[in-house]
Amino acid sequence: MCGITGIVSRVRTDIGKILVECSSKLTYRGYDSVGVAAVHNGTVDLRKDVGTIDMVDQQLGLSKMKGDRGIAQLRWATYGAPTRINAQPHFGCTEVFFGAHNGNLHNYYEYREHLIETGHIVRSENDGELCVHAVDKYYEETGNMFEAVRKSTRDLKGAFAYAVGRADEPEIYAVKMGSSLVAGVADTDTIVSSDLPSILPLTNRVIYLQDGEMIVLTPDSIKVYRVEDGKLLDRKPEVSNVDAHAAEKGGYPHFMLKEISEQPQVARDVLGVLQDAKSEDWLRLLEDAEKHYLVACGSSYNAGIVGTYYFNKLAGVPLIPTLGGQFGSMYANTLTEESLCILVSQSGETKDILNVLNHVQETGRGKTLGILNVIGSTLMFNANSFIPMACGYEVSVPATKTYFSQTIIFAYLATKLGERNGNLDPSEAKSVIKMLKEQLPYLAQQTIDKTGILAKNLATTLMDAPDLYCLGYGFTDGVAREGALKIKEICYNHCEGMYSSEFKHGPLSIVTEDYPVIFVTTTEDSWMVINHINEVACRGGRTIVVGEKEDKLQPYVQGKFDYLEVPKSNVLLNPLVDVIPLQLLSYYLSVDKGINPDLPRNLSKTLTVD
Ligand code: M6R
Numbered sequence: 001m002c003g004i005t006g007i008v009s010r011v012r013t014d015i016g017k018i019l020v021e022c023s024s025k026l027t028y029r030g031y032d033s034v035g036v037a038a039v040h041n042g043t044v045d046l047r048k049d050v051g052t053i054d055m056v057d058q059q060l061g062l063s064k065m066k067g068d069r070g071i072a073q074l075r076w077a078t079y080g081a082p083t084r085i086n087a088q089p090h091f092g093c094t095e096v097f098f099g100a101h102n103g104n105l106h107n108y109y110e111y112r113e114h115l116i117e118t119g120h121i122v123r124s125e126n127d128g129e130l131c132v133h134a135v136d137k138y139y140e141e142t143g144n145m146f147e148a149v150r151k152s153t154r155d156l157k158g159a160f161a162y163a164v165g166r167a168d169e170p171e172i173y174a175v176k177m178g179s180s181l182v183a184g185v186a187d188t189d190t191i192v193s194s195d196l197p198s199i200l201p202l203t204n205r206v207i208y209l210q211d212g213e214m215i216v217l218t219p220d221s222i223k224v225y226r227v228e229d230g231k232l233l234d235r236k237p238e239v240s241n242v243d244a245h246a247a248e249k250g251g252y253p254h255f256m257l258k259e260i261s262e263q264p265q266v267a268r269d270v271l272g273v274l275q276d277a278k279s280e281d282w283l284r285l286l287e288d289a290e291k292h293y294l295v296a297c298g299s300s301y302n303a304g305i306v307g308t309y310y311f312n313k314l315a316g317v318p319l320i321p322t323l324g325g326q327f328g329s330m331y332a333n334t335l336t337e338e339s340l341c342i343l344v345s346q347s348g349e350t351k352d353i354l355n356v357l358n359h360v361q362e363t364g365r366g367k368t369l370g371i372l373n374v375i376g377s378t379l380m381f382n383a384n385s386f387i388p389m390a391c392g393y394e395v396s397v398p399a400t401k402t403y404f405s406q407t408i409i410f411a412y413l414a415t416k417l418g419e420r421n422g423n424l425d426p427s428e429a430k431s432v433i434k435m436l437k438e439q440l441p442y443l444a445q446q447t448i449d450k451t452g453i454l455a456k457n458l459a460t461t462l463m464d465a466p467d468l469y470c471l472g473y474g475f476t477d478g479v480a481r482e483g484a485l486k487i488k489e490i491c492y493n494h495c496e497g498m499y500s501s502e503f504k505h506g507p508l509s510i511v512t513e514d515y516p517v518i519f520v521t522t523t524e525d526s527w528m529v530i531n532h533i534n535e536v537a538c539r540g541g542r543t544i545v546v547g548e549k550e551d552k553l554q555p556y557v558q559g560k561f562d563y564l565e566v567p568k569s570n571v572l573l574n575p576l577v578d579v580i581p582l583q584l585l586s587y588y589l590s591v592d593k594g595i596n597p598d599l600p601r602n603l604s605k606t607l608t609v610d
Contacts, residue, residue, distance in 0.1 A: 306410060
């Protein structure tokens with residue numbers, strides 16, 4: 001949530017242009033409001049408003065702003081409504097100090113009051129403004145920016161990162177205290193940002209900051225210090241090999257469609273990663289653990305549900321799935337030194353997940369295995385070990401290819417673990433891995449090709465459905481939840497994903513003539529799902545089936561497009577590809593409704609708040 005970008009340049013006089021170019025790569029982090037503060041000839045030009053970066057740029061001419069340094073911020077609102085006054089960056093008491101933050105201040109109310117009592121003019125209800133006032137306050141005391149930033153950081157509680165500067169000093173300062181921060185050094189510019197994509201247009205020489213560190217940007221150098229004692233740290237930039245063009249649409253109308261279409265390649269890439277030498281460490285962590293908690297949120301949690309079924313079936317090992325936010329109150333006291341928390345997070349920055357990571361580390365009860373996509377994330381640096389999802393950038397807010405990769409990782413780990421613990425004999429394990437490697441990428445491509453047009457046509461018939469259900473059974477439990485999440489997230493139709501045998505225990509009462517219910521099935525479970533389909537069909541409900549072609553399912557298909565038929569494969573591959581038609585259905589439904597699926601309202605891709 002929220003993205004900050006600060007740039008100091010030796011040669012530029014048109015800082016707005018590069019700030020807009022770089023920070024627009026962080027759009028997935030926030031698009032409630034946007035602002036740029038640029039320093040030109042010793043004065044700060046601050047322009048901000050509600051809307052996406054493209055809209056605000058057009059309206060206020062952000063990219064035409066003059067100056068040699070500045071800070072941009074893209075906001076996902078938490079403290080304070082998404083209004084112009086709450087948009088970031090902010091000034092301090094006077095227009096000399098400017099700055100912006102990402103994250104949340106937990107002592108917002110007390111600290112705001114304290115600042116007002118001590119004479120500060122706080123204009124907004126946004127917690128980011130307090131970071132700027134804190135620096136302003138300590139600058140008055142010390143007359144020194146470096147000390148003012150250090151002292152301020154001690155006052156501010158929570159998980160956040162911020163960047164701040166003064167109109168009459170050439171540096172920009174930034175601090176990391178729980179939210180991600182990356183810096184880069186280019187030939188004539190230095191840059192600090194919430195995430196790598198906004199650095200890459202300028203340079204691939206980067207430094208990932210750690211919590212408790214501050215960075216000072218001058219036109220020629222970046223220096224990293226420890227906030228606590230001000231000690232200069234020896235941090236050298238490393239070369240990132242991430243492709244700067246990966247965060248572009250490449251001819252697709254939306255990132256979401258591009259990312260769905262990348263899934264066959266994701267299957268190849270992630271299976272390649274899983275077969276390298278490091279997987280021995282991951283399997284040993286899994287083998288040595290006496291309890292396995294699976295902790296995730298949103299789509300990552302849905303993938304974890306699919307994983308739970310793979311672990312049961314292939315490894316005979318129970319995974320305990322739990323939402324990140326639930327873990328503390330539901331399971332924290334049951335952790336032992338032999339527990340393993342598998343923390344699944346695309347961003348590696350989700351606060352609900354980092355809370356669990358911190359708890360395990362602080363108590364020393366158990367180990368952590370991260371499954372993550374963003375290289376350089378907090379989860380990557382702090383988990384005992386991590387498995388990369390190998391998806392490249394996922395820019396669209398709805399998760400698609402990363403969810404797909406996560407489910408493949410679970411299928412692979414469960415197979416290897418099952419082979420090692422004797423739940424599968426070696427030839428069985430070998431044939432599952434062969435199937436994943438050799439068949440899955442093609443199957444994913446065939447599924448995209450085969451279901452794309454069906455999903456597109458089906459979408460037009462669901463435009464006016466105020467709500468619907470998406471039901472799964474056994475292996476497709478997590479798939480149905482994921483399909484429902486996609487429809488809710490980007491189409492704004494209410495869609496509940498649930499276990500199909502549970503539907504008769506209450507929700508069935510909603511079914512009237514033509515009420516749509518989607519059933520997702522594997523060939524192994526369709527005999528059971530037919531009962532659940534019947535319960536809806538005999539009450540006049542409209543049943544939509546996602547799965548392989550089976551004659552016994554045909555009688556329940558009413559409309560031309562009500563069978564999202566996936567290619568024939570194997571029961572272990574069904575749950576992996578069944579999600580694809582649901583991703584496509586939600587995509588087309590969203591577009592038909594005039595929504596931009598990449599940027600659904602009220603959301604952010606990276607949720608670094610509680
Ligand atoms: O980065 P994470 O995997 O930790 O994010 C978790 C959820 O916020 C995320 O999966 C969210 O549900 C997706 N936008 C859904 O498409």
